[in-house]
Amino acid sequence: LLIWTEVSWIPNKHYSGIYGLMKLVLTKTLPPDLQKVIVLDTDITFATDIAELWAVFHKFKGQQVLGLVENQSDWYLGNLWKNHRPWPALERGFNTGVILLLLDRLRKLRWEQMWRLTAERELMSMLSTSLADQDIFNAVIKQNPFLVHQLPCFWNVQLSDHTRSEKCYKDVSDLKVIHWNSPKKLRVKNKHVEFFRNLYLTFLEYDGNLLRRELFGCPSETDHNSENVCGTILIYSLYPSQLHV
Numbered sequence: 001l002l003i004w005t006e007v008s009w010i011p012n013k014h015y016s017g018i019y020g021l022m023k024l025v026l027t028k029t030l031p032p033d034l035q036k037v038i039v040l041d042t043d044i045t046f047a048t049d050i051a052e053l054w055a056v057f058h059k060f061k062g063q064q065v066l067g068l069v070e071n072q073s074d075w076y077l078g079n080l081w082k083n084h085r086p087w088p089a090l091e092r093g094f095n096t097g098v099i100l101l102l103l104d105r106l107r108k109l110r111w112e113q114m115w116r117l118t119a120e121r122e123l124m125s126m127l128s129t130s131l132a133d134q135d136i137f138n139a140v141i142k143q144n145p146f147l148v149h150q151l152p153c154f155w156n157v158q159l160s161d162h163t164r165s166e167k168c169y170k171d172v173s174d175l176k177v178i179h180w181n182s183p184k185k186l187r188v189k190n191k192h193v194e195f196f197r198n199l200y201l202t203f204l205e206y207d208g209n210l211l212r213r214e215l216f217g218c219p220s221e222t223d224h225n226s227e228n229v230c231g232t233i234l235i236y237s238l239y240p241s242q243l244h245v
Contacts (some may be wrong), residue, residue, distance in 0.1 A: 003022075003025055003028065003029050004014055004018065006024075006025045006028065006071055007021035007022060007024060007025060007063055010119060010123070010128075010129060010136075011123070011128035011129070012128060012129045012132050013129065014129065014130060014131055014132040016132050018050060020132030020135070021132050021136075023039055023096060023099065024133050024134045024137075025112070026039065026101060027101075027103055027106050027107050027111050027112060030103060031162060034103055034226060035059055035102070035104040036100070036102050036104070037099060037101050037103060038050065038053060038054060038098070038099070038101075039098075039099040039100075039101055040042050040098055040099075041096075041097040041179065041181070042098070043097070043179065043181060043202045044097060044177060044178070044179055044180075045178040045180070045196070045203065046176070046177055046178070046212075047175050047176055047177065047178060047199060048176040048177075052176065053098075053100070053155060053176070053177075054206075056100060056149075056155075057100060057102070057149065057201050058136050059149065060173055061099075061149070062146065063105070063109075063146045063147060064100065064102075064146070064147065064148060065102040065105045065106050065109065065111075065147050066100065066102075066139075066141070066147050066148050066149065067101075067148075067150075068094035068095065068096065068098070068100075068148055068149075068150065068151060068155035069094065069098060069151045069153050069155050069158075070091075070092050070093070070094055070095070070097060070150060070153060070164050071092045071093040071094055071095045071134075071151070071165060072092075072095065072156075072158040072160070072164050072165045072167075072168065073092075073111060073158070073160050073162040073163050074092070074159070074162060074164070074186040075090060075131070075162065076089035076091075076093035076138065077091075079125070081186065085126075086130065087122060087126055087129065087130070087131075087135035087138060087139050088122065088134075088138065088142045089138035089141070089142055089147055090137070090141050090142050092146065093102065093134075093138040093141075094134075094137065094138060094141060094150075095134065095158055095179070095181070096133055096134040096137050097158065097179040097181055098177055098179070100151070102150070106170070106196075109147075114140055114144075115137075115140050116138055117229075118136060118139045118140045118143065119136045119139070122135075122136075122139050138228070153165070153168035154168060154174055154175050154176045154177070155176055155177050155181055156177050156179050157169065157175050157177060157179060158179045158181050159176050159181060159193070159196065160180060160181045165203075167186065172192050172195050172196075175240075178200070180196075180200075184223060195198060
């Protein structure tokens with residue numbers, strides 16, 4: 001309840017409501033001995049091992065404490081419609097669907113005070129947030145660009161209504177994270193949406209029991225060659241169109 005009140009004072013027009021602001025208080029809600037964390041929106045689909053993303057922490061330099069992908073729409077450029085007035089951002093701004101947070105450094109920088117003062121100042125003219133925590137993160141970054149380590153765009157391929165994400169990749173096999181950040185979710189328009197939808201539904205329908213039963217007559221003994229063959233059969237049976245051997 002106390003954590004709720006940390007952000008409940010912020011007017012937010014985003015459909016996520018108050019929950020869309022909770023990322024701002026992770027330095028306070030997570031254990032104080034936790035040094036770093038990957039924060040993901042619930043509409044994220046991974047197409048790779050998340051350990052690859054965790055390894056990016058080693059690339060942070062200087063005072064970088066936030067790992068973010070650039071926003072892939074023109075939202076923060078303010079040209080989507082007449083009189084569109086977004087929150088301040090550094091050029092296109094950054095999308096907060098995937099965030100690498102160095103919690104220990106953020107605490108030393110007095111992150112809570114930093115974002116709160118920024119939000120209070122901007123709300124005097126903006127009156128509310130449109131994109132929840134993302135607006136406040138971007139306003140802070142606008143004033144403190146040294147905080148950001150920019151991630152390659154394939155770590156957050158955004159399928160929003162005005163996305164330019166197709167410029168991010170040449171082939172869908174290049175993608176690592178798909179972000180369904182349109183209110184339309186699986187009904188969003190994109191030339192590769194069928195591939196993205198099938199990938200999501202494949203993970204959604206995974207049944208752990210398949211991995212516990214010998215569906216394909218795989219030997220129970222430790223036979224590495226047999227295990228590899230049976231594993232390939234299992235993957236192919238679940239997702240044949242995406243297996244390349």
